[in-house]
Amino acid sequence: MKKLSLRTRAVTGAVVVAALGAGTFGAMSASASSPAAAPAAAVKAATDNRNLQQTTHLTVAAATKAAQASLDAAKKENQRISVAVVDRNGNTIVSLRGDGAGPQSPESAVKKAYTAVSWNAPTSELVERLEQTPNLKDIPGTLFLGGGAPVQVKGAPVAGIGVAGAPGGDLDEKFAQAGVASLAR
Numbered sequence: 001m002k003k004l005s006l007r008t009r010a011v012t013g014a015v016v017v018a019a020l021g022a023g024t025f026g027a028m029s030a031s032a033s034s035p036a037a038a039p040a041a042a043v044k045a046a047t048d049n050r051n052l053q054q055t056t057h058l059t060v061a062a063a064t065k066a067a068q069a070s071l072d073a074a075k076k077e078n079q080r081i082s083v084a085v086v087d088r089n090g091n092t093i094v095s096l097r098g099d100g101a102g103p104q105s106p107e108s109a110v111k112k113a114y115t116a117v118s119w120n121a122p123t124s125e126l127v128e129r130l131e132q133t134p135n136l137k138d139i140p141g142t143l144f145l146g147g148g149a150p151v152q153v154k155g156a157p158v159a160g161i162g163v164a165g166a167p168g169g170d171l172d173e174k175f176a177q178a179g180v181a182s183l184a185r
Helices: 006-033 060-076 105-119 123-129 134-138 169-182
Strands: 082-087 092-097 148-153 156-164
Touching: 060 082, 060 092, 060 156, 060 169, 082 105, 082 169, 092 105, 105 123, 105 148, 105 156, 105 169, 123 148, 123 169, 148 169, 156 169
Parallel strands: none
Antiparallel strands: 082 092, 082 156, 148 156
């Protein structure tokens, strides 16, 4: 095989690069000039559409106000707690760990809030239901101990407030209820 000179190899390489570049540019130009696919039609739905449902949610400001009210109520009684506020779907909106609250309390507060909103009842009432249906406690993410309270609008749950860390579920629930009450002001 014949060896090509350096000059011949450089010129050949430049021609190949130019050809590839022209081909790429041509392909891009061709696709740019073809009409774009029509965007998917936007679904228009009137608010009276029976396929839609409107829901009520707490704002972050309201959830923070409720959580702070729970912390303040506990502080007045020299209790160290954590508080969580979850939305109707159980997603955490706000979680505050009070000064000196135990390491288990933030997670327990979220679970109590989730449990309260899921059943639209204070968790102290739900503890009593465990006697008839003990397998309720096996549902992931729930905690059937006093300290959770639902936030309701026209009887429907829109959020849950959970408190953990006080020496008893009755106190936890009292502080959660203070958070609920703050939303009415």
